Amino acid sequence: MSAPPVHADAAVPRALARIRVVLVATSHPGNIGAAARAMLTMGLARLVLVAPARFPDPEAVARASGATAVLDAAQVVATLDDALAGCALSIGLTARPREFAGRVADAREAAREAVARTAEGDVALVFGTEMSGLSNEELARCGLAATIPANPGFSSLNLAAAVQVMAYELRVAAGAGEVWRAPRFAAATDDEIEGLHRHARATLLAARFLDAERPRRLLARLRRLFGRAQLEREEVNILRGILARIDELAGRPRR
Amino acid sequence: MSAPPVHADAAVPRALARIRVVLVATSHPGNIGAAARAMLTMGLARLVLVAPARFPDPEAVARASGATAVLDAAQVVATLDDALAGCALSIGLTARPREFAGRVADAREAAREAVARTAEGDVALVFGTEMSGLSNEELARCGLAATIPANPGFSSLNLAAAVQVMAYELRVAAGAGEVWRAPRFAAATDDEIEGLHRHARATLLAARFLDAERPRRLLARLRRLFGRAQLEREEVNILRGILARIDELAGRPRR
Numbered sequence: 001m002s003a004p005p006v007h008a009d010a011a012v013p014r015a016l017a018r019i020r021v022v023l024v025a026t027s028h029p030g031n032i033g034a035a036a037r038a039m040l041t042m043g044l045a046r047l048v049l050v051a052p053a054r055f056p057d058p059e060a061v062a063r064a065s066g067a068t069a070v071l072d073a074a075q076v077v078a079t080l081d082d083a084l085a086g087c088a089l090s091i092g093l094t095a096r097p098r099e100f101a102g103r104v105a106d107a108r109e110a111a112r113e114a115v116a117r118t119a120e121g122d123v124a125l126v127f128g129t130e131m132s133g134l135s136n137e138e139l140a141r142c143g144l145a146a147t148i149p150a151n152p153g154f155s156s157l158n159l160a161a162a163v164q165v166m167a168y169e170l171r172v173a174a175g176a177g178e179v180w181r182a183p184r185f186a187a188a189t190d191d192e193i194e195g196l197h198r199h200a201r202a203t204l205l206a207a208r209f210l211d212a213e214r215p216r217r218l219l220a221r222l223r224r225l226f227g228r229a230q231l232e233r234e235e236v237n238i239l240r241g242i243l244a245r246i247d248e249l250a251g252r253p254r255r
Numbered sequence: 256m257s258a259p260p261v262h263a264d265a266a267v268p269r270a271l272a273r274i275r276v277v278l279v280a281t282s283h284p285g286n287i288g289a290a291a292r293a294m295l296t297m298g299l300a301r302l303v304l305v306a307p308a309r310f311p312d313p314e315a316v317a318r319a320s321g322a323t324a325v326l327d328a329a330q331v332v333a334t335l336d337d338a339l340a341g342c343a344l345s346i347g348l349t350a351r352p353r354e355f356a357g358r359v360a361d362a363r364e365a366a367r368e369a370v371a372r373t374a375e376g377d378v379a380l381v382f383g384t385e386m387s388g389l390s391n392e393e394l395a396r397c398g399l400a401a402t403i404p405a406n407p408g409f410s411s412l413n414l415a416a417a418v419q420v421m422a423y424e425l426r427v428a429a430g431a432g433e434v435w436r437a438p439r440f441a442a443a444t445d446d447e448i449e450g451l452h453r454h455a456r457a458t459l460l461a462a463r464f465l466d467a468e469r470p471r472r473l474l475a476r477l478r479r480l481f482g483r484a485q486l487e488r489e490e491v492n493i494l495r496g497i498l499a500r501i502d503e504l505a506g507r508p509r510r
Contacts, residue, residue: 040409042406106432149426157296179352182352182356
């Protein structure tokens with residue numbers, strides 16, 4: 001098997017580069033294109049096609065929607081054995097795990113095992129035909145059967161959807177599932193927060209929003225709210241700015 | 256919002272029945288159909304369409320591939336506010352979380368939070384247009400932004416693919432992610448397993464497969480193998496049947 005094609009996921013972990021997606025006897029080239037797109041969205045780039053009905057094909061390119069590098073690098077082979085040559089583990093996707101005599105895993109477990117086994121070599125994810133999936137003989141060739149949890153009354157994930165879910169689980173299992181988080185700014189210190197609470201108490205009393213005899217409940221609620229929010233310094237400054245404006249409006253002398 | 260349509264997922268948890276999938280200003284009816292299919296595969300059935308370009312439409316039915324009950328029950332509304340009316344939480348999907356001032360979660364976290372919040376009421380998952388997703392204003396209307404981890408160089412999940420991944424995570428988060436497992440038959444007792452090992456030792460010695468002076472290593476490996484396999488009673492019987500046949504072939508008197 002050749003090296004994976006270059007693609008733009010600079011952070012692609014080594015594990016994902018060792019995953020082959022094997023599509024067996026796919027009928028519709030559009031589904032091959034959609035599978036290529038689903039793969040590349042998750043950083044997978046190695047596609048192996050076993051005896052596809054039509055490939056290459058303009059429909060595949062159209063549905064790949066920009067993931068043409070995956071199609072261009074796809075290998076077409078004659079048999080499943082060819083596709084699995086040299087693999088440390090092959091995982092067959094099936095919606096009918098009862099027909100498999102070996103181990104069965106759900107999608108998440110299978111993805112974790114796939115990533116772990118890339119330490120030893122390539123790992124193949126094997127998907128059958130659109131109409132009937134993998135045959136029992138094809139599944140028996142795999143070391144593990146994987147099933148995507150689904151509605152038992154309507155379990156017909158299409159081929160690209162199944163590839164999408166597995167590729168997503170592989171990306172998360174490979175530790176590349178991080179998403180962007182808002183940067184944390186400097187947290188307010190305890191002193192700054194206590195200064196805010198003192199200011200709020202004085203302002204709300206002066207504005208006659210608080211009952212001086214029984215101020216506790218409201219202040220406790222504010223304390224709870226701001227505690228949960230883990231205030232940043234800048235936010236304390238903004239809130240004290242608002243309090244200062246209330247002070248002005250209420251005619252309370254500036255502190 | 257009306258009750259979810261009846262569908263065949265008898266085991267659908269209450270949480271999934273409280274999830275609305277909201278598609279905003281979808282351009283292509285085929286994508287609405289594909290989203291309906293993706294939803295129903297995971298047991299989601301409540302689809303709300305905000306100002307779709309074309310709906311109902313034969314293309315939607317074609318791509319729904321049997322999930323027409325979801326399309327038939329879909330609600331078409333004019334504004335996002337209409338779609339979110341009465342929700343305990345709305346979660347906006349975005350590939351550009353940097354533009355959101357509020358909390359950002361990954362797909363898995365968002366699904367867990369969605370399921371937890373169904374205890375309070377409906378939860379909406381909101382998906383934007385095919386070309387540009389949710390606008391900043393639409394996203395700001397949501398209480399949480401969710402991002403599906405993806406290849407930063409090719410993050411273009413199509414609409415149905417994004418719905419599929421989120422619906423899958425929701426099903427798993429709702430505790431309906433169980434897949435069929437091979438039934439466990441009666442485990443062999445320690446006595447039965449020790450009987451197997453004694454038999455194997457005697458047979459392999461008689462068959463001159465074992466060196467009587469140094470039998471330890473091979474037997475230890477067999478013990479390790481069968482220990483890992485957690486033998487069932489029936490399997491012990493099968494293995495002893497094979498040993499008995501070797502005994503016959505080797506001319507060893509039957510035990």
